[in-house]
Amino acid sequence: MGTPAAQHYDRRATSRILARLAEPELFAATEPPTPVRILFRTKELQREPETGLTQSQRMYLERFMRPCRPDQVTSATHRLTWTDSAGIPNTGYVHTGGAGPTLAIVAREAVLALWDSLARSGLGGRAAALSGHDHEVLAATTTDHDPHEIFRVGVEAAGRALVQHGLIAADTPYRGIAAFARGMHDSGIFTAVATRWFWELQASTFRRGMIPVRFATQPDSTVRYTAESVAVLRAMKEATIADARAVMARATTEEGLEVEAAVARYHDDLDLISRQYALLPADTRPACLAASPHEGGSVLAMVAERFVDTVVALVDSVAVVEDTTDEQPGSASGDDGIFYVPDMSCRHCVRTITALLESMEIPVVEIDLESKRVIARIRSLRNRFRVFEALRDGGYNPVDEVPAPVPGASVG
Template identity: 75%
Template structure:
């Protein structure tokens, strides 16, 4: 009887697998979206006295963003809640001197459109035909193992990056959100996020409505990160990588664990940089798998550029069709007072989030019955309104924004 080889962690190989799947085409054509009216609720954030940050933002910064200082962070002024055209509750942030609430809503509609385009592109069929070796590479290296999910998360990450940088749109010369999106693309800001940030820093600061960079306009009208921002991002990445390396070194040398056991034992310690970055060889700097250009059958393939180009093009095409109106009477954010075990976590974006939320509820002795990542839906055996309130508070402490099922309004209505 033959033995099954174990494929090692290999980011370069995983990048090549994804490029091969993307080479024939990542997105199919989609039908134009009908005019849609989406109502949003904007709630002012409450910074601590004498500070521009909320308590949650300050606590996260002090614990996880060293050596970042409070004055290096821009906070949103408002939190948004709304239900998108697919009927899924969402949360987001905006700054009154930034791009405005329309950016987050339109970015979400762009994500939904590209998810449909991805489903019809042939990627699911090509993914199903992957060799066992290629599947093993992804299983050993990526957080989301199924390629369609990896690409879906990538699309959502593009929307997240655009929306988060909208907090500092006032740094730029761009006059509206479409010009802003194009400017971000043409200036290489999406690529900067993929290479200079690390995943959990971008995701966690986004969920908290904060961004630790500034943009500087260049003579040609493009924008770049300020030199201080570049230095800060590097310092935060280096500090986090050093922490992960220290944990893994202690576990594998002093405690004699193998890598798998070390990751399982110290999951919470490694959570902020994720299992994938903890497994990087010492001295290796992490970057998004999609950011590395590949050659497939003699053809240059750049997954990140493909996703970003389609995102911005689709964003611009949807802009005239989506009307955003503020309405303080709709979409209560939810206070954890529902009478069943179903709720939504709108800023849950990948399997890392799923595992984090599952682990949190399990630690509270609350069984998780199911999580639908695409619908942002969680079902758990909560048993009482008091426990539900506790769950919501714990999720908020983790940077998520849970929403009661009862708080969801009807999907965005077509405009007559």
């Protein structure tokens, strides 16, 4: 038998493996964009007058974002829903003073284009050639153990970061989607997210349509986080690390659990407890695996640059039109047990959603991460309503299947 994967938890080694897999070129050439017309809907968020946040946002802030205050957070004004060119339902958030719905929709199309490019890049062959030890390191250190999935999630995270900062686009001198995307890249915002934020904060606040930072414009027209934003991000990160270490110390001493058993027990029960912090040595600070510098740069820089280039290339080929009809989309399948969770982005999300449904005594039949589809034995419309409400409380936005867009339409 091989050595247990727990003995191979190694963030530095994982970073080197990912950098090696990204050589000589992570992405194949993207196909020329096909014009597409995409309909979207918006719904105004009900924000509490005293905080300016929705109830879900406020509850998440109070539980997981200490010492961040409500006034340090910008909330979206509207929730956005649409179906992308691959026929997959999506949700997002926009601010009336921000970048608008086009940014979220074009960013999703860029994700799809780069996923296709990634599949054609030869990454699969390089991953298959990894040693057994390298595979064990990836399995022990990352949430998505398969290299292809790791890079797919990285592409989606780039889109998330760009769209989330669109909520505060009014803080910047950039006007238009292309200029905003270029400005975020040139200002180093993708790196700032990777190094100053922690993963769960970025993913969970994105799903809830909130962002706990503001921008300050520099003399060279780039933007940086304000000093207050940097301070609150640092404080939240330090509190999260302290929480993770306290839980692990209690689990391995008072409860007598082995490390792997402790991680398995608390990974799903507490949103912020994961390998990223729970297994770090006491004197070690967390660092983004993709942001670590290697010869020729970093994986993060490679992904961010290609993502922004793809967004810019797609701007003129995606026609975004608001659907103002009174009809609301319903389930095309007619099956109460099939629905979609558009903001499900990684295996951690799959585990979280599975655990939630099973806690409600609803068996999960299948969760397909690529299509965002969930099949569960819900059995009744009443239970379906309960499931949707529970998922929304967890920061997810389940939807019924909606009509596909019309590919190839004139973009006018």
